[in-house]
Amino acid sequence: MSVAVVGTGSIGVAFALVFARAGAEVRCWDPLPEAIGRARADLADKAATLHRHGLLDDPDAVLGLVTLTSDLSTATAGVELVQECAPEDVELKRDLFARLGELTGPDTVLASSSSAISASRIGHDLPAADRILVGHPGNPPYLLPVVEVVPSPLTRPDVVERASATYADAGLHPVRLRREVEGFLFNRLQGAVLREAYCLVRDGVASVADIDAVMRLGLGRRWGVVGPFETVDLNTRGGIGVHAGRMGPAYARMGAERGQDDPWTEELVAEVVRQRREAMPLEEWEQRVRWRDERLMDLIADEGGSAPSA
Ligand SMILES: NC(=O)c1ccc[n+]([C@@H]2O[C@H](COP(=O)([O-])OP(=O)(O)OC[C@H]3O[C@@H](n4cnc5c(N)ncnc54)[C@H](O)[C@@H]3O)[C@@H](O)[C@H]2O)c1
Numbered sequence: 001m002s003v004a005v006v007g008t009g010s011i012g013v014a015f016a017l018v019f020a021r022a023g024a025e026v027r028c029w030d031p032l033p034e035a036i037g038r039a040r041a042d043l044a045d046k047a048a049t050l051h052r053h054g055l056l057d058d059p060d061a062v063l064g065l066v067t068l069t070s071d072l073s074t075a076t077a078g079v080e081l082v083q084e085c086a087p088e089d090v091e092l093k094r095d096l097f098a099r100l101g102e103l104t105g106p107d108t109v110l111a112s113s114s115s116a117i118s119a120s121r122i123g124h125d126l127p128a129a130d131r132i133l134v135g136h137p138g139n140p141p142y143l144l145p146v147v148e149v150v151p152s153p154l155t156r157p158d159v160v161e162r163a164s165a166t167y168a169d170a171g172l173h174p175v176r177l178r179r180e181v182e183g184f185l186f187n188r189l190q191g192a193v194l195r196e197a198y199c200l201v202r203d204g205v206a207s208v209a210d211i212d213a214v215m216r217l218g219l220g221r222r223w224g225v226v227g228p229f230e231t232v233d234l235n236t237r238g239g240i241g242v243h244a245g246r247m248g249p250a251y252a253r254m255g256a257e258r259g260q261d262d263p264w265t266e267e268l269v270a271e272v273v274r275q276r277r278e279a280m281p282l283e284e285w286e287q288r289v290r291w292r293d294e295r296l297m298d299l300i301a302d303e304g305g306s307a308p309s310a
Helices: 010-021 033-052 059-064 072-076 090-103 119-123 157-169 184-202 208-223 228-235 240-257 266-279 282-302
Strands: 002-006 025-029 066-069 081-084 109-112 132-137 146-151 173-176
Touching (some): 002 010, 002 072, 010 025, 010 033, 010 059, 010 066, 010 081, 010 132, 033 059, 033 066, 059 066, 072 090, 081 090, 081 157, 090 109, 090 119, 109 119, 109 157, 119 132, 132 157, 132 184, 146 157, 157 173, 184 208, 208 228, 228 266, 228 282, 240 266
Parallel strands (some): 002 025, 002 081, 025 066, 081 109, 109 132, 146 173
């Protein structure tokens, strides 16, 4: 596997480690000479830290796979995938992808790490539009192994397939979005929580620190093991359908308080129940609850073997 990382700030350096850790040859480019120097030091520091935590066997071997260059055509020559990690600026990204399209062959995947700019906005009118997609990581991707793959309507299916396969080979779980939405999944979900958190501070309900504590020690800890749908599926005997019947009206009132009107209709709940029952038949409920509790116990044990404290 060979990839180019374009822009060597926080996300660029992190992606370089992810790909090199999986054995890929990684060529990094940045237009600013000082950014290249900083990236070299940053790569070594992060590799050493991962090694100290038992997450990287051979830092020197991994660093040996990464080269840094000030020549974009050297970085991109013959690579399977370009991971663009430049500043979040639509015009800058459009210029960059126009150049990347010219420098690479018809099968090279051109992926943007953008947090909020869609592949359509970056490249709908560029000749390489059919090779451009968003590959949005969590920060840092060497610790959060999920990447959102968001094609535009013009992205070729084989490009989407190859991007997903490359990420999977690099140890990232690719989640493919069915259509472009602002913020993708990561920031829409984070945004839903943040919007409410801001309202709670504004309304004097709790402090910033207390809200962070509820997330850190409560919801977030559990979400590290099961997502929000599986959480309520396992919290309610009878599963998520029973939960929706019991709690739906209260959640609708809380939404209305914030000016939101997105009711969980019967059809919507039925679809969510269908997908959950496909993933886990209700007969396995007790076993899965036990599994969740044991994973949480593992997490606590990994943190030193005692119950978490604030
Ligand atoms: N930081 C995050 O939490 C996070 C998470 C997911 C995705 N992203 C996305 O990743 C991208 C990079 O973010 P970051 O936090 O690493 O930014 P950063 O500011 O740390 O790094 C940006 C790098 O791009 C370089 N650069 C400047 N102009 C450039 C150009 N014309 N072409 C190529 N490189 C150029 C800079 O020298 C710098 O090294 C953004 O699109 C951002 O939205 C960021």
